Amino acid sequence: MASKILATLLALAAVSNAALVRKATCSDGRTTANAACCVLFPILDDIQEVLFDGGECGEEVHESLRLTFHDAIGFSPALTKQGKFGGGGADGSIITFDTIETPFHANGGIDDIVDAQKPFVAKHNISAGDFIQFAGAVGVSNCPGAPRLQFLFGRPAAKQASPDLLIPEPFDTVTKILARFGDAGFSPAEVVALLASHSVAAADHVDATIPGTPFDSTPGIFDSQFFIETQLRGTLFPGTGGNQGEVESPLRGEIRLQSDSDLARDSRTSCEWQSFVNNQSKLQNAFKAAMAKLAVLGQDTSKLVDCSDVIPVPKPLVGTPHLPAGLTHNDIEQACATAAFPTLPTDPGPVTSVPPVPSS
Numbered sequence: 429m430a431s432k433i434l435a436t437l438l439a440l441a442a443v444s445n446a447a448l449v450r451k452a453t454c455s456d457g458r459t460t461a462n463a464a465c466c467v468l469f470p471i472l473d474d475i476q477e478v479l480f481d482g483g484e485c486g487e488e489v490h491e492s493l494r495l496t497f498h499d500a501i502g503f504s505p506a507l508t509k510q511g512k513f514g515g516g517g518a519d520g521s522i523i524t525f526d527t528i529e530t531p532f533h534a535n536g537g538i539d540d541i542v543d544a545q546k547p548f549v550a551k552h553n554i555s556a557g558d559f560i561q562f563a564g565a566v567g568v569s570n571c572p573g574a575p576r577l578q579f580l581f582g583r584p585a586a587k588q589a590s591p592d593l594l595i596p597e598p599f600d601t602v603t604k605i606l607a608r609f610g611d612a613g614f615s616p617a618e619v620v621a622l623l624a625s626h627s628v629a630a631a632d633h634v635d636a637t638i639p640g641t642p643f644d645s646t647p648g649i650f651d652s653q654f655f656i657e658t659q660l661r662g663t664l665f666p667g668t669g670g671n672q673g674e675v676e677s678p679l680r681g682e683i684r685l686q687s688d689s690d691l692a693r694d695s696r697t698s699c700e701w702q703s704f705v706n707n708q709s710k711l712q713n714a715f716k717a718a719m720a721k722l723a724v725l726g727q728d729t730s731k732l733v734d735c736s737d738v739i740p741v742p743k744p745l746v747g748t749p750h751l752p753a754g755l756t757h758n759d760i761e762q763a764c765a766t767a768a769f770p771t772l773p774t775d776p777g778p779v780t781s782v783p784p785v786p787s788s
Contacts, residue, residue, distance in 0.1 A: 465581060465735035468562065471552045472738060475563055479544065480570055485648045487640065487787050489567035490629045491541035496564035496723065497625065498522060498538055499557070502529070502590025503725045506611045516590045517726020518583065520556025523549060525589035534595035537633040557583035561723045565739045571628045573708065573745035574650035575716035580724055580732035598634065598673030598685040602694045605687060612725060614718070620691065620700045621714035622722065627654040630785040631683050634674050638667035640784035641683040645752055647785050650742070652711055652749050655704045658684060658692045659769065660752075660759050678759065679752055681782035698763035706749045706770045754779030 451459040454466035476483045479492070496518070503517035515521075522529045523542055530539040549559045558581055565577040596605045609619045627650050632639040644654040662676030666683050677684040691697045704711045724732070751757065753775040760769050 460735065460737050462733050462735065464733050465738050467552075467554075468581065468735055468738045471548070471554060471559075471562065472566060472740075474552070475548060475566060476570075479548065479563065480567055481788055483570050485567075485571035485628055485650075487630065487785050488541065488544065489570055490647070490785065491538075492545070492560075492563045492567045493625050494629065495522065495538060495541050495545070495560055496719075497622070498535055498595055499560050499590075500722045500725045501596070501608075501612060502594045503612050504591075504594055505613070507591070513591050515586070515588055515726060516594070518557055518561055518723050519586040519726055520549075520558070520560055520583065521586035521588065521590050523556035523560065524586045528589040532592045532595065534593075534597050555583050555585050557586060557727075564723075565719075568628070568650070569740040569742045571648065571650040572743040573712075574628070574742040575712035576736070576739055576741050577716055578720040578723070578734070578736045579739050580727075580729060581735040582732040583727055596687065598687045600687060602687075602690050602696065605691070606696065614721070616697050617700045617714070618718045618721070620697050620704075621711075621718040623688065623691065624650070624654070624704070624711055624715040626685075626688065627651055631685075634683060634685065635665075635667040635671045638683070638784065640787060641666055641681065642782055642785055643683060643685070643688070645679060645682060645780055645782045646747065649746055650712075650715075651745060651747065652704050652706065652708060655692070655701055655711075656749060656772065657682065657752065658688050659702070659705075659761060659763065660755060661761050662689070678755060679780050679782050681784065693761065693763040695763075695765065699766055702764045702767065702769060706772065708745055708749075748773075750775050752780035753777045 451461055452463035453459050454469055456469060458469050479488050499522040500518035507513040523546055526542050530542055549556050562579055565579045568574045568577055596608050606616055626643040628647055630640050630642040630647055644657045646653045660678035662678055662684060664676055666677060666681055673686050675684050675686045675689050692701045749772055751772050751774040762769055
């Protein structure tokens with residue numbers, strides 16, 4: 429008798445689970461867990477073809493990922509509690525109120541990607557907050573080695589502009605950066621995880637004489653080279669020296685932000701920084717979790733729909749962690765006091781020189 433009851437319960441559970449995983453078939457034949465997500469497939473196709481140049485991990489991906497952060501981090505529970513500001517976060521205010529926010533000093537150069545994304549927002553009748561986070565997640569999926577980011581759908585339109593001075597600057601101290609992120613709800617470890625975005629990034633305006641200068645030697649791949657190369661001793665400037673927020677880098681053609689250099693060497697963050705050097709799985713998981721948190725800052729997630737299955741699955745990692753050609757373990761500036769820097773192979777060949785990221 430007991431076995432029959434158990435069999436019945438298992439059968440009912442199987443039926444229930446089948447109902448839970450049943451997918452909606454969209455008009456184009458693609459499937460998703462929720463029919464409300466079907467409207468995203470035409471947007472996906474459009475931005476992959478037009479904005480991301482056929483699905484490349486290039487300049488527009490870098491800029492779109494930067495935009496996800498600059499829009500979302502304009503969020504301050506401390507100011508809200510004081511009655512000085514309410515709202516902000518991942519709401520698209522940087523597009524909706526672009527004439528106010530893009531002139532902020534920390535948003536230097538971000539008007540280019542804002543101008544590039546605005547027509548898509550209008551064309552597809554999607555909120556700016558949704559589009560910014562969707563484009564960021566789709567763009568990252570074009571980078572081999574990246575995690576498949578979460579995307580929740582249904583952000584309402586922004587009601588007001590974010591105030592100035594909420595976006596950390598590359599010349600800020602580590603203490604100031606951690607405090608700003610802490611106000612927004614991020615731990616020091618999550619700050620380091622978010623900086624994995626610099627693995628697929630380039631700077632256009634830190635040194636305006638050399639636009640498209642990447643932060644590591646593999647800007648088209650989501651890997652740990654950024655964390656390795658930021659730990660190398662800086663010896664040169666890729667362009668002109670004396671730029672605010674820039675310090676010497678180890679390779680020609682590579683730029684290093686002061687904030688990245690300081691976070692890699694500060695006792696509050698250096699060991700977490702080093703932990704990503706030869707642990708791609710940890711890097712992917714930590715970045716995915718931190719980005720999921722960033723992407724819903726200021727939002728009521730109970731009112732959003734999980735459309736993560738619309739985001740393409742990234743290609744696997746290409747290459748392995750290594751020291752750039754011409755450099756050795758002796759060039760590492762050890763900062764973590766509790767663990768030695770991992771032993772890595774050195775690329776063969778002449779000293780590495782990093783080409784700029786080409787514009788679209």
